[in-house]
Amino acid sequence: FIPSLFSLVVGAMLFSWIMNPVSGPVAFFMRGLGLTLPNWTNSGAMAVVVICLITNWKVFGYNFVLLLTGLGSVPQNIIDATKMDSIPKWRMIWDIVLPLNKSIAFYVLILTIVQGLQYVFTPISVITQGGPYYGSSNALYHTYLNAFVLYKTGNASALAIVTFVIFLVLLYLEIKFVEGRTNRYE
Structure with missing residues (x-):
């Protein structure tokens, strides 16, 4: 859970150091195996993978606590009944x-998507600035880039509205599938 307490800037800088192809610990370890670490900031696909690692590192602990809480809420009498009936564990x-735990898993999925869209901005801004050739950019970073760097406010407004609609759809799905299910069983 501790990584969720760190700033994303600290996480981005930490991963930049760890994944440094010249002097980072991963490069040192790979050199010992006779391999080389490619310059991932010059490859859009590899930069996206590292940015995904950073955001997953940030949200993993919080999502794990939520899922563990969901698993702990399974009534013990149901688990005891399956043991008495000799039902295999995989079947249980x-x-x-x-x-x-379907509703908590769906909630974690929606929360992860929203956090991913929100948290990915900082590593992109700190490490790659959307490069190379916008290969590691996303809609939120393009909105920022169009609004505050390129001064294309029309494009930025359109991207912001599209992002807002995506968040509204995710909110609707969360309310329909998560909130609706918990109220139905009470």
Whole structure:
């Protein structure tokens, strides 16, 4: 859970140092194996992978706590009944635990998407500035770039509205599938 307490700037700088192709610990380890670490900031695909690692590192602990709480909310009498009936553990997980945690898993999915869209801005800004050739950029960074660097406010406004609509759709899905299910069983 500790990485969720760190600033994204600190996380981005830490990963930049760890993944440094010349003097980083990963490059040192790979040199010992006879391999070389490519310059990931010059490759759009590899930069996106490292940026995804940074954001996943940031949200993993919080999502883990939410999912663990969901698993802890499975009634113990149901688990005891499956043990008494000699039901295999994989069957108990597949037929009982997962369906009872479907709403929390969907909530974590929506939260991760929203956090991913929100948190990915800082590593892009700190490490790659959207490069190379906008290969590591996303809609939020393009909105910022159009509004405050290129001064194309019309494009920035359109991108902001599209992003707002995406967030509204995610909010609707969260309310429909998560909030609606919890109220139905009460």
